[in-house]
Amino acid sequence: MDPATSPLLTDLYQLNMMQAYLEGGKTDTAVFEFFFRALPARRGFLVAAGLETALDFLEQLRFSAAEIAWLERSGRFGRPLLDYLAGFRFTGDVHAMAEGTAFFAHEPILRVTAPLPQAQLVETRLINILHFQSLIAAKAARMVLAAPGKLLVDFGLRRAHGAEAGLMAARASYIAGFAGTATMLAQQKFGIPVYGTMAHSFIQAHDDEAEAFARFARSRPENLVLLIDTYDTEAAARKVVALAPRLAREGIAIRGVRLDSGDLVALSKSVRRILDEGGLRETTVFASGGLDEDSLMAMAAAGAPIDGYGIGTSLATSSDVPALDCAYKLQEYAGIARRKRSAGKATWPGRKQVWRRYDADGRIEGDTLSLESESHPGEPLLRPVMRAGRRVPPRPGLDECRAHAARELRRLPPSLRALSPGATCSVIVADALVRLAAEADRRQAGH
Amino acid sequence: MDPATSPLLTDLYQLNMMQAYLEGGKTDTAVFEFFFRALPARRGFLVAAGLETALDFLEQLRFSAAEIAWLERSGRFGRPLLDYLAGFRFTGDVHAMAEGTAFFAHEPILRVTAPLPQAQLVETRLINILHFQSLIAAKAARMVLAAPGKLLVDFGLRRAHGAEAGLMAARASYIAGFAGTATMLAQQKFGIPVYGTMAHSFIQAHDDEAEAFARFARSRPENLVLLIDTYDTEAAARKVVALAPRLAREGIAIRGVRLDSGDLVALSKSVRRILDEGGLRETTVFASGGLDEDSLMAMAAAGAPIDGYGIGTSLATSSDVPALDCAYKLQEYAGIARRKRSAGKATWPGRKQVWRRYDADGRIEGDTLSLESESHPGEPLLRPVMRAGRRVPPRPGLDECRAHAARELRRLPPSLRALSPGATCSVIVADALVRLAAEADRRQAGH
Numbered sequence: 001m002d003p004a005t006s007p008l009l010t011d012l013y014q015l016n017m018m019q020a021y022l023e024g025g026k027t028d029t030a031v032f033e034f035f036f037r038a039l040p041a042r043r044g045f046l047v048a049a050g051l052e053t054a055l056d057f058l059e060q061l062r063f064s065a066a067e068i069a070w071l072e073r074s075g076r077f078g079r080p081l082l083d084y085l086a087g088f089r090f091t092g093d094v095h096a097m098a099e100g101t102a103f104f105a106h107e108p109i110l111r112v113t114a115p116l117p118q119a120q121l122v123e124t125r126l127i128n129i130l131h132f133q134s135l136i137a138a139k140a141a142r143m144v145l146a147a148p149g150k151l152l153v154d155f156g157l158r159r160a161h162g163a164e165a166g167l168m169a170a171r172a173s174y175i176a177g178f179a180g181t182a183t184m185l186a187q188q189k190f191g192i193p194v195y196g197t198m199a200h201s202f203i204q205a206h207d208d209e210a211e212a213f214a215r216f217a218r219s220r221p222e223n224l225v226l227l228i229d230t231y232d233t234e235a236a237a238r239k240v241v242a243l244a245p246r247l248a249r250e251g252i253a254i255r256g257v258r259l260d261s262g263d264l265v266a267l268s269k270s271v272r273r274i275l276d277e278g279g280l281r282e283t284t285v286f287a288s289g290g291l292d293e294d295s296l297m298a299m300a301a302a303g304a305p306i307d308g309y310g311i312g313t314s315l316a317t318s319s320d321v322p323a324l325d326c327a328y329k330l331q332e333y334a335g336i337a338r339r340k341r342s343a344g345k346a347t348w349p350g351r352k353q354v355w356r357r358y359d360a361d362g363r364i365e366g367d368t369l370s371l372e373s374e375s376h377p378g379e380p381l382l383r384p385v386m387r388a389g390r391r392v393p394p395r396p397g398l399d400e401c402r403a404h405a406a407r408e409l410r411r412l413p414p415s416l417r418a419l420s421p422g423a424t425c426s427v428i429v430a431d432a433l434v435r436l437a438a439e440a441d442r443r444q445a446g447h
Numbered sequence: 448m449d450p451a452t453s454p455l456l457t458d459l460y461q462l463n464m465m466q467a468y469l470e471g472g473k474t475d476t477a478v479f480e481f482f483f484r485a486l487p488a489r490r491g492f493l494v495a496a497g498l499e500t501a502l503d504f505l506e507q508l509r510f511s512a513a514e515i516a517w518l519e520r521s522g523r524f525g526r527p528l529l530d531y532l533a534g535f536r537f538t539g540d541v542h543a544m545a546e547g548t549a550f551f552a553h554e555p556i557l558r559v560t561a562p563l564p565q566a567q568l569v570e571t572r573l574i575n576i577l578h579f580q581s582l583i584a585a586k587a588a589r590m591v592l593a594a595p596g597k598l599l600v601d602f603g604l605r606r607a608h609g610a611e612a613g614l615m616a617a618r619a620s621y622i623a624g625f626a627g628t629a630t631m632l633a634q635q636k637f638g639i640p641v642y643g644t645m646a647h648s649f650i651q652a653h654d655d656e657a658e659a660f661a662r663f664a665r666s667r668p669e670n671l672v673l674l675i676d677t678y679d680t681e682a683a684a685r686k687v688v689a690l691a692p693r694l695a696r697e698g699i700a701i702r703g704v705r706l707d708s709g710d711l712v713a714l715s716k717s718v719r720r721i722l723d724e725g726g727l728r729e730t731t732v733f734a735s736g737g738l739d740e741d742s743l744m745a746m747a748a749a750g751a752p753i754d755g756y757g758i759g760t761s762l763a764t765s766s767d768v769p770a771l772d773c774a775y776k777l778q779e780y781a782g783i784a785r786r787k788r789s790a791g792k793a794t795w796p797g798r799k800q801v802w803r804r805y806d807a808d809g810r811i812e813g814d815t816l817s818l819e820s821e822s823h824p825g826e827p828l829l830r831p832v833m834r835a836g837r838r839v840p841p842r843p844g845l846d847e848c849r850a851h852a853a854r855e856l857r858r859l860p861p862s863l864r865a866l867s868p869g870a871t872c873s874v875i876v877a878d879a880l881v882r883l884a885a886e887a888d889r890r891q892a893g894h
Contacts, residue, residue, distance in 0.1 A: 001636070002449030004610035008632040011604060012643025015631070020645075020666035026652055070635055076669070116652055123646075127605035128613060157458060158574035159770045163451035164609030166575060184462070185455040188517055189448070196459025198467075199570075201777035204785040205473055205563055219467035222523070229789050231891055261789035290772075313770045322769035323606045323760045330648035338651040342676050342708035444678055 004164055007063045007088070008070075010124040015071075018117045019081040028334035030116040031351050032123070033108035034130055037325040044416045044424040046324070047141045047405060048101045048109045049172040050133030054126055055391055058090045061122065090118055094386035097354070098396065100137075100175050100405030101381060102412060104425050107354045107369060109134070111382060116333060123328045131326050132165065133172040139293075139318040140176035141409060143311060145417055146293040147300065151308030153195045154181035155288055156316025169316040175401045177409065182310070190398055195310075197225040197258050197286070204230065210239040217247050217254070225256040225286060228271070233262060237271045241278030256284040256307070264289070265304045272305040284308065292320070293419065339440040348433055349440045354381040364411050370430035451611055454510045454535070455517075457571040462518075465564045466528040475781035477563040478798050479570070480555035481577055484772040491863045491871040493771070494588050494852060495544045495556045496619040497580030501573055502838055505537045508569065531564065539565055541833035544801070545843065547584075547622050547852030548828060549859060551872050554801045554816060556581070558829060563780060570775045578773050579612065580619040586740075586765040587623035588856060590758060592864055593740040594747060598755030600642045601628035602735060603763025616763040622848045624856065629757070637845055642757075644672040644705050644733070651677065657686040664694050664701070672703040672733060675718070680709060684718045688725030703731040703754070711736070712749045719752040731755065739767070740866065786887040795880055796887045801828040811858050817877035 003009050021027060036046060063071075063085045071077055071085065092114025103109055110130060112119045143152055154173045157166035170186035180193030187194040198216055206212035213226050228236035237257065244254050257275070259267050264287050275283050287299075288310035299306060313319055329347045330338050337349035348369065355368040355378035368376045384392050396404070415423035450456050468474060483493060510518075510532045518524055518532065539561025550556055557577060559566045590599055601620045604613035617633035627640030634641040645663055653659035660673050675683035684704065691701050704722070706714050711734050722730050734746075735757035746753060760766055776794045777785050784796035795816065802815040802825035815823045831839050843851070862870035 002451070002610075003614045003632055003636075004449070006632050006635075008635050009604070009610055009613065010631055011602075011629040012631055012641045013629065013645055014643075016643050016667045017645055017649045017663075020649065020663045021652070023666045024662045030648075030652065032648070067635075074634075120646075120648060123648075124605050125610075128607060128609065131606055132608045155458075157456070158571050159578055159773075160575060161579045161608035161764070161769075162575065162611030162615055163449075163456055163572075164611045166456065167450045168609055182458040182460065184457055184459055185450055185453050187521075188453075188455050188514075189450075194459045196461075196463050198460055198464055199567075200787045200789065201477075201479070201567060201570075202464045202467065204777045204787060205468070205477065205780045215471045216464075216467045219470045220463045231788050261792050317608070317764075317769040319769050322608075322764040322766050326606075330651045333652045340647045340651060341678050342647065345708050 005060060006067075007061055008067060010121065014121050014124060015077065015081070017120055018084070019077055021117045021120065022080050022084055027115050027117060029113060030119045030330055031332035032112045032119050032328050033331050033352060034110040034126060034328045035106055035108045035326065037105060037327065037345075039105045039324070039424060040321050041422045042320055043138055043324070044420070044422070045102045045104060045138065045412060046134050047137035047176055047408070048097045048103055048134055049099050049137035049175050050130045050168070051096050051099045051110070051385065053133065053168065054110065054129045055094065055386055057125055057129065058094065058122060058386065059389070059391070061088065061090055063088055084117065089389060090114065090122065091389040092118055092386070093384065093388065095382045096385045097381045098383070098404055099401040100408060102364070102408040103354070103381070104367060104427050106348065106427060107367060108352055108382065111351065127326065127328050131324065133168055135318045135321070135324055136169045136172035136315065137176040137405070139315055139321070140173035140178055141405070142293040142419055143296055143315065144177035145409060145419060146296040147309065150296070150306070152178045153308065153310045154178055154183065154315055155310040155312035157183045159313040160316035166316060171398070173315055174398065175405050177402065177406055192398070198227050200227065200230045203227065209236060210243060213239060213243055214247070217243070217252050218250070221252040223255050224252065225258050226254060227258045227260060229259050229261045233259060233267050234270055234274060237274040240283070241274060241280060244278065244280055254280065254283050256286045258286045258288060258310070260287070260289040264306065265299055265302045268304045268306045286310065288312070290314070337436050337440050339437055339444070341441065341444070348429065348437060350433065350436050352433070355379065356381055358411070362411060363413055364425060366426040366428065368428045368430055369433060371432050371436065374430060374432055376430060452507060453514075454508055455514060457568065461568050461571060462524065462528070464567055465531070466524055468564045468567065469527050469531060474562050474564060476560060477566045477777055478779035479559045479566050479775050480778050480799060481557040481573060481775045482553055482555045482773065484552060484774065486552045486771070486871060487768050488869045489767055490585055490771070491867070491869070492549045492551060492585065492859060493581050494584035494623055494855070495548045495550055495581055496546050496584035496622050497577045497615070498543050498546045498557070498832065500580065500615065501557065501576045502541065502833055504572055504576060505541065505569060505833065506836070506838070508535065508537050510535055536836060537561065537565055537569065538836040539833070540831065540835065542829045543832045544828045545830070545851055546848040547855060549811070549855040550801070550828070551814060551874050553795065553874060554814060555799055555829065558798065560798075574773065574775050578771065580615055582765045582768070582771055583616045583619035583762065584623040584852070586762055586768070587620035587625055588852070589740040589866055590743055590762065591624035592856060592866060593743040594756060597743070597753070599625045600755065600757045601625055601630065601762055602757040602759035604630045606760040607763035613763060618845070620762055621845065622852050624849065624853055639845070645674050647674065647677045650674065656683055657690060660686060660690055661694070664690070664699050665697070668699040670702050671699065672705050673701060674705045674707060676706050676708045680706060680714050681717055681721060684721040687730075688721060688727060691725065691727055701727065701730050703733045705733045705735060705757070707734075707736040711753070712746055712751045715751045715753045733757065735759070737761070784883050784887050786884055786891070788888065788891070795876065795884060797880065797883050799880070802826065803828055805858070809858055810860055811872060813873040813875065815875045815877055816880060818879050818883065821877060821879055823877060
């Protein structure tokens with residue numbers, strides 16, 4: 001049973017509310033928007049990701065007879081809800097920002113327009129998908145900006161939070177500009193390039209490190225990268241130099257060495273020197289082990305001769321910011337704008353659009369958050385992606401999303417490209433939206 | 448396709464190494480142990496979780512014909528590896544700590560003894576399972592200790608990192624002492640009690656808050672909890688008081704109210720007063736919204752009259768410590784103890800056992816880390832759980848694991864029960880283990 005495709009991967013309260021909606025005749029059209037609230041200082045921008053996964057979810061959401069029977073046995077739900085769920089299909093419209101789009105606080109990245117019970121049911125899983133992938137895409141984008149020109153590879157599966165997190169972190173980081181992943185399944189499922197070297201256990205299982213290198217080289221000669229930090233990194237680099245001519249005679253080139261511990265700046269310099277002096281100028285130095293965007297920048301500043309990085313934990317868990325404040329909120333029901341006023345969590349009501357303005361150099365100048373019905377200068381970022389439960393073409397492939405993200409990163413203002421803490425982009429709230437919020441407050445106060 | 452059951456949910460390098468092991472005849476028995484390295488100040492102890500999930504994985508690991516064909520098409524692997532994978536069954540032994548056991552740094556919680564290629568292949572997913580569930584169980588245990596006697600419910604699915612993370616966070620937090628979860632699928636799959644109230648959208652979809660309360664009460668009268676912070680919390684509490692007598696005449700009791708924003712200490716006190724003065728002394732106050740163990744302790748210290756808490760993000764992402772340093776390391780191969788010496792990542796070699804010592808009051812005094820072959824005072828924590836690829840009875844149910852965890856939390860030393868930063872338990876490394884490490888170093892230095 002794949003939890004990702006179970007309609008029961010939701011909160012009990014969604015079903016409770018659906019029952020009450022059906023009994024109360026609250027089945028008119030609802031508009032929910034998904035957005036992130038204030039961003040932390042280390043996230044001046046986010047990168048939209050997860051839309052394809054979300055649309056798959058909406059298209060495929062069904063209750064099996066066994067699931068309906070299980071719900072019935074719980075004794076919690078009445079026949080009308082059970083019948084409704086048995087025939088459930090998502091028939092709503094979805095508008096969204098393209099995957100790979102850079103965005104800012106309070107901007108909806110996805111809007112659902114559907115009968116209220118439908119739009120309610122899908123809340124939990126939509127947030128679960130869009131929050132995580134956008135979180136990881138944003139984290140990965142920071143690393144891409146911190147290490148221009150370097151080969152970045154996702155090594156995060158083992159510390160990712162479960163199976164789907166590992167798979168989706170590979171997807172989101174690839175969109176944001178990573179070269180690929182170590183996760184085989186991400187290649188099978190998404191066609192993402194896969195990278196892999198060897199582990200310490202391979203070295204340890206041999207009585208002699210040089211023998212382990214030779215054995216591995218002959219078994220896996222393509223894209224050969226040797227791990228050299230199991231015992232003594234510099235000694236191992238000299239063993240690599242000694243081994244290279246023998247392998248060369250067999251037609252095997254040592255493509256790279258990997259460092260996974262110690263002072264990576266100092267070791268990369270000494271290893272580079274040993275390789276160069278040994279005639280292995282083409283052999284690259286790859287590093288891994290507890291890295292994040294800060295260490296990538298520090299290594300660049302220190303002139304570490306490292307050609308690529310494998311990044312695991314900090315990427316797959318977005319470890320400095322493992323969750324962001326986000327919400328999927330009812331903005332309109334039965335044609336009337338709605339607004340939550342809870343302390344610190346007030347929302348902008350109504351169906352909205354985000355307009356992006358660019359300066360003369362094509363850099364992002366700022367956004368305007370408006371009602372959908374208005375027109376403002378700039379490019380509208382929310383586009384229809386599903387109508388009446390069916391996808392609207394074009395349906396971009398993963399590489400198109402990745403190319404779009406690369407363009408977006410180039411268009412970011414310099415302070416965001418430099419990852420300056422606290423930097424972000426200005427989002428103007430259009431006058432009509434401010435007036436609508438005041439109206440919604442007045443109407444509610446009247447009750 | 449459930450990523451959790453795909454044998455391709457692994458790193459490319461595992462398959463690379465397997466090919467080299469097979470070609471090099473390195474198929475003798477290997478012993479790998481999974482352990483956590485130094486613990487952060489806010490994690491004085493961890494709680495073992497995920498073992499059942501891990502054993503399911505080992506029992507069910509198979510490559511389908513389609514997966515073998517896909518691997519073959521990649522052109523990366525030779526016939527011997529493909530044939531080996533096509534017939535793959537895990538045939539090894541596993542020793543482990545029971546789920547719910549409290550443990551400390553450097554202690555193995557799981558040991559795999561199997562032919563080297565088998566033990567290597569399973570590394571990635573074993574870490575993926577055991578790291579996450581133990582991480583969440585430890586985080587949940589902190590909340591259980593911070594809020595004795597309170598009803599704690601997992602609300603984390605939406606911000607969990609994907610589908611499996613949400614499901615497994617429900618499982619791990621239940622083991623650690625949570626009363627239940629909001630996630631329906633966790634009830635269907637694991638029988639975990641499920642809790643749920645209503646969302647702001649339900650209130651907002653009605654023109655009148657009191658009408659929304661009445662509607663919901665009549666549709667979902669059992670365990671009725673009303674959400675009262677959508678507009679004005681105290682005004683809503685008074686609406687609840689006004690509604691109660693009418694509902695009582697219909698046989699419906701308002702079991703509780705939920706606060707989800709604002710100053711929870713002040714609001715819980717004023718709401719409690721409003722409810723009490725309105726004769727609703729039996730109606731409980733439930734709180735949610737960005738809570739963690741620190742806020743639970745602060746609310747207890749401030750005397751907030753709150754009966755239960757829904758906890759989401761901080762639980763399901765372990766947000767203050769979203770990942771821990773852990774490893775699955777080769778400790779013995781072909782009967783010879785092995786040791787990695789990488790800077791800052793050296794390991795204790797050999798097959799090990801953990802002995803737990805208790806004081807006269809039954810509190811944990813400390814542990815001894817020894818070779819498996821030794822005997823030391825105390826209770827041995829690693830027990831056989833799988834032999835030759837089959838589970839060894841007894842196979843504890845989830846409620847047994849939960850009862851075990853409750854006992855473990857009672858036995859923790861006071862500084863750990865108080866969550867004092869930096870407190871932990873002493874782990875003595877037995878002399879024979881220190882000698883074996885020195886021997887392994889000497890042997891390696893000889894090469």
